[in-house]
Amino acid sequence: MRISTSQFYNTNSANYQRNFANTVKTQQEASDGIRVRTAADDPVGAARLLQLEQQQNMLKQYSGNITNVRNALGTAESTLSSIGTILQRVNELAVSSGNASFTDADRKANADELSSLEDQLFSLMNSKDENGKYLFSGSKGDTPPYVRNADGTYSYQGDQSSLMLQVGDMLSLAANETGYDAFEQALNTSRSETKLTVPSPDDGRISLSNGQVSGSSTFNDRFRSGEPYSIEFTSSTQFKITDTNGNDVTLEATQGGKFDPNGENTSINFRGVDLRLDITFKPGDEVDYDAALAGHTFTLGAKPDSISGTRSPGNGASGSQVTGASITDESLYKAAFPGGGAILKISDSDPTKFDLYAAPMDANSRPIGSGTLAGTGTAADPFTATAAGVTFELSTAPDAGDSFAIKADTHQTQNVLDTIGQLRTALMTPMDKDPAARQNFLASLDSAIGNIASATNQVSSSISAIGGRGQALDVQAETNEALSTENLKTQSSIRESDPAEVMLRLQMQTNMLQASLQAYAKVAGLSLVNYI
Incomplete structure (x- = not known):
């Protein structure tokens, strides 16, 4: 078999270049210890590394979420602890007010202090976090959770939504404590x-x-x-x-x-x-x-349940208000009236027509009751709307498109702000030398003490719930840290080289490079002239 001179040159040149490239690659591997740089180096290992890097990125995100949840819960816990301290003082004032030797002046002094404590509680229950969001409004972070009504009572404007953050592959925790859970679920002992x-x-x-x-x-x-x-x-x-x-x-x-x-x-x-x-x-x-x-x-x-209604801010110029509501059909009320409240909506095209929707209302909501306004608008025969077993009285004829928020109070729960307001009113009522007034006051005091204890227990339950989530965060953080450590070890075992194996391979490839260089030089020196 004849081999041309060009074949000799090309073959030896290719061998030399291949050996040189392998040697350079191994030298780089020996210097930085990295075995897998591209998928071509190890297709299976590269795919596995990609999965491990994705897991490592998720673990870093979980770590950030854990920090965010821990900070948010810490702020909520601190605020709730301050609220608990105020409630303890409120309870002390309530108990001391039952002292038989107290005069109207003594009770008024307690009422004045209660007024200050009530304002402090109102402020704390409307606290904001470091981002300017309200702590206890649920998902409605831009809405104050509590507002003071014209009659001195308080209404919760937040929702029941928990802001969930994933802190592990199989664990998500709420980063907030809603006012509904912390304050609105305190059992009312006066029902x-x-x-x-x-x-x-x-x-x-x-x-x-x-x-x-x-x-x-x-x-x-x-x-x-x-x-x-x-x-x-x-x-x-x-x-x-x-x-x-x-x-x-x-x-x-x-x-x-x-x-x-x-x-x-x-x-x-x-x-x-x-x-x-x-x-x-x-x-x-x-x-x-x-x-x-x-x-x-x-x-x-x-x-019995009591029904109240408030005018929506975007209503027309009529100024119509819900001035009264009564349950006229007990069975229909129990079967149809929504427990979460309702919206009384006047028709957009006909101000004499109305619909009743379950709250909250959206574009897809369907009415649970409809009808036509009754009455002539006089004091003896006011405008009324009847739906779901409840009759609503309106102060004046409403405008088309007006709406009213309807709330049913079942008396099962009572927020502590209303409890303090009622106690303050009872303390301000004169009763010296009036046995009947004294008896009514003692009944009001019993109610206040019971409801304050219920509110304190509810706040304590929320603090305990936050503590439980904190413990879960600690356990999950340790789990994530262990997973991250093992992840890095696995990545290292796939990506990094064995130093001893690399040095042996480098020595062998260096010898092969030298041999290919000598062979190339030998071939390059061959000529037929040498044999003439």
């Missing part, structure tokens, strides 16, 4: 009421408070199933309780319905409700105390 039915008018001999719910489970399971109850006093030491079906349930009350007419702050417990009883005999009753009290009858039941 029962009594009414004197016999005699009429009240002769002032028996005072029975509206009651305080001391056991929510008993109240919901036992009390609600038998209401309304009738409490009839049969003598000066005994009363009888019958449920809505006429069954005698007196034995479930304290001491089986017996009481001491001369006792002070007599308390009656019945199916999870504590009632304060006070007896005031009139001159001449000493002839027959039993006859003086026998026949006095009260009804006892849960407070």
Whole structure:
């Protein structure tokens, strides 16, 4: 087989260039220890490295999210702790106000301090974070969570949305605590009421408070199933309780319905409700105390839902307001009225037509009730709209397109701002030398103390929830750190070289380069002239 001179040159040149390139590549690998630079170096290893780098980037993002969540929760926890401290002082003022030696002036002094504490709470509950967003508004960070209404009550404007951030492959945590969870879910202990039915008018001999719910489970399971109850006093030491079906349930009350007419702050417990009883005999009753009290009858039941409405800011020039609302069809109300509130919307084309929507309303919402306004607009016959078992009264004829936010208060919960406002009002009411006013005040005080305790427990639960999330963050941070360390180790094992193997390979490739150079020089020196 004949080989041309050019073939000799080309073959030896290619061998030399290949060996030179391999040697240079190995020298670079020996200097920086990197084995895989491109996918061509190791296709499988390069694909695996890409996956590992993506995981490492996600772990870095998780680390940033953990920091953000921890900072946000720290701010919320600090604010809630400050609120808890104020509530502790509010409770101290409430308890001290029940001192029998306190005068109207003493109670007014407590009311003045309560007013300052109420303002502090209002400010704290509307706190902002470092980004200028409201802490307790849920996803509505630009909306103040609480506003003070014209009647002195407070309304929550935020929502129930938790701002979730992913902190691990399988874990997302809320970076916020909503005002709905922290403040709006405090159980209202004053959700029962009594009414004197016999005699009429009240002769002032028996005072029975509206009651305080001391056991929510008993109240919901036992009390609600038998209401309304009738409490009839049969003598000066005994009363009888019958449920809505006429069954005698007196034995479930304290001491089986017996009481001491001369006792002070007599308390009656019945199916999870504590009632304060006070007896005031009139001159001449000493002839027959039993006859003086026998026949006095009260009804006892849960407070009925109350409906209120507020005018939307974008309404027309009519100035129409919802001045009253009443439940006219109890069964329809329970079946159809939305628990989260409603929107009463006047038709855009006909101001006499209306629709009722579940809140919040959007372009896809469908009405749960529709109708035509009734009434002539006079004081005796106001404009009314009836839907979902509720009749709404309007102050004037509305404009087309007007809307009104409707809220149903079930009395199950009460925010602490309203509780403090009610307590402040009770403390400002004169009662010196007025036993009846004193009795009403003590009932209001019982309500305030119970609701303050409920609000404090709710704030404490929110702080505990934040603490639980903080512990979860710590565990997840450790997990992410361990994953990151193992990820880097795996990347290193794939990307980096074995120094001993690289040096052996470099030595071999250097020898091969030298040999190819010598072979090239030898071939280059060959000539037929040498053999002539």
